[in-house]
Amino acid sequence: MKPVSIYAEPEKRVLFDPSILMAHLSFLAAGALLTAQACVLALTGSLVVGAGVAIARTSASAGLRKAAAVYVDVFRNVPFIVQLFFFYYGLPEIGIYIDAFTTGVVALSIAGGAFASDVIRSGILAIDPGIIEAAEVSGLSKRIIFTKIVLPVALRTSIRPLGSVLINLILTSSILSTITLNELTGSAKIVAADTFRPFEVYAALLVVYAAFTYAVSIAITLLHRRQNRYLGGKVT
Amino acid sequence: MRFAAFTWYDLVLLAQGLGVSLGLFLVTSLLGLALGTLWAVIRYYRVPGLTPLVAFVAELLKNSPVLVQLFLVFFGFPAFFKLNVTPVEAAVITLTGNTAAFIYVIAVAAIDSIGRDQIEAARVFGLTRWQVLRRVIAPQAAAFAIGPLIGLLVNQLQVTSLISVIGVLDLTKIGAILNLRTLKPFIVWTAVGLLYYLAAKLVARIGWRLERRLSRYSAWRGL
Numbered sequence: 001m002k003p004v005s006i007y008a009e010p011e012k013r014v015l016f017d018p019s020i021l022m023a024h025l026s027f028l029a030a031g032a033l034l035t036a037q038a039c040v041l042a043l044t045g046s047l048v049v050g051a052g053v054a055i056a057r058t059s060a061s062a063g064l065r066k067a068a069a070v071y072v073d074v075f076r077n078v079p080f081i082v083q084l085f086f087f088y089y090g091l092p093e094i095g096i097y098i099d100a101f102t103t104g105v106v107a108l109s110i111a112g113g114a115f116a117s118d119v120i121r122s123g124i125l126a127i128d129p130g131i132i133e134a135a136e137v138s139g140l141s142k143r144i145i146f147t148k149i150v151l152p153v154a155l156r157t158s159i160r161p162l163g164s165v166l167i168n169l170i171l172t173s174s175i176l177s178t179i180t181l182n183e184l185t186g187s188a189k190i191v192a193a194d195t196f197r198p199f200e201v202y203a204a205l206l207v208v209y210a211a212f213t214y215a216v217s218i219a220i221t222l223l224h225r226r227q228n229r230y231l232g233g234k235v236t
Numbered sequence: 237m238r239f240a241a242f243t244w245y246d247l248v249l250l251a252q253g254l255g256v257s258l259g260l261f262l263v264t265s266l267l268g269l270a271l272g273t274l275w276a277v278i279r280y281y282r283v284p285g286l287t288p289l290v291a292f293v294a295e296l297l298k299n300s301p302v303l304v305q306l307f308l309v310f311f312g313f314p315a316f317f318k319l320n321v322t323p324v325e326a327a328v329i330t331l332t333g334n335t336a337a338f339i340y341v342i343a344v345a346a347i348d349s350i351g352r353d354q355i356e357a358a359r360v361f362g363l364t365r366w367q368v369l370r371r372v373i374a375p376q377a378a379a380f381a382i383g384p385l386i387g388l389l390v391n392q393l394q395v396t397s398l399i400s401v402i403g404v405l406d407l408t409k410i411g412a413i414l415n416l417r418t419l420k421p422f423i424v425w426t427a428v429g430l431l432y433y434l435a436a437k438l439v440a441r442i443g444w445r446l447e448r449r450l451s452r453y454s455a456w457r458g459l
Contacts, residue, residue, distance in 0.1 A: 016316075077390070077436040078429040079397035081408055086429065089421035167299070174301035178401055185304055192311060199312035202304055210299040
């Protein structure tokens, strides 16, 4: 008796056929939405962490400066996947049970915060000391000077480098698929296993990520120009 | 019976993993350096057809996750081109391409940083385009590029950790194995992270030495 293959006979194959993805578009869209949610949350987290660390790194206290520098040094020089596994497998050990999505967002925020803090710090250091002196002379408190003058100026001039941090976050978020999170890359893995067409799936995914980050970088350049328009063309 | 405790042999495993990570890092960095520089030279000669293609490929590789590139090579290539790709081969191909894309950008900026007047002067003296590249542009461009290059390499060292996902037994994979056996995630991942940190510092230190040497002609020597 002829053995029966459990696999369906492959029909005549078209060389490159991305149309097989059409049936899975809504599933992939759900993954993309999860990626977008994680990125937006992680960007917010990175900005908060980054601003906090940048404050510490430019503060007058030497201990605070040192601690912040160590934080940035560690999280920039250890691979993200190792940090992610540290949190994902480690947190339940100490009795903190959070889902993969939250773990991923927290890990992304902490790692992204290290990169964002460098950017914000150079934005702070680029502020003309005259502005701060003027504010001090006007009798503004330290807190007001920081939140109303230093931070807005620093954030505005560093929109573009912060944009690269965001693009890096989007690309890094694909690593969240390794902790069972079915974001865009994770759901693409499932579709690839489902259709037996990994080449088409991953090629399409590559183009989607590239197109998306390209669009984001254009949007950031426009935003950067608009926010700094009164600087008289000094910021390109 | 489960052997959940740490043994001395685990240190050997970690060292092995570190060796695999560093080895692949070195190989792919050198290959990527060669390929990326070649792409930049193609742009310098304005090879018709190839120049926009190279720019497009570099942009695509720069703007997509390494993990997806890795899956494309490891799962996609065998299915599509009907060739066998081992995890290590897939890792070498992907990391080389990815590194090359970033090195292309650095090399292009370095070549562009050399003033037009120098190149024109050299051409007037009768140097060929290749001689200009080799004798005038390359030494200065190398000094210009070394700073960004070191930053890139420190980053690429961390990117190598992703190849554990397709089953290469690098440092991260060893960490995952130890983690599963001992169920001591904090100790395991701290050790793995520390090794990566030290490796990154080593790369940065070597790079800093190299940078000082390459830029010693243009460095400020005092009066």
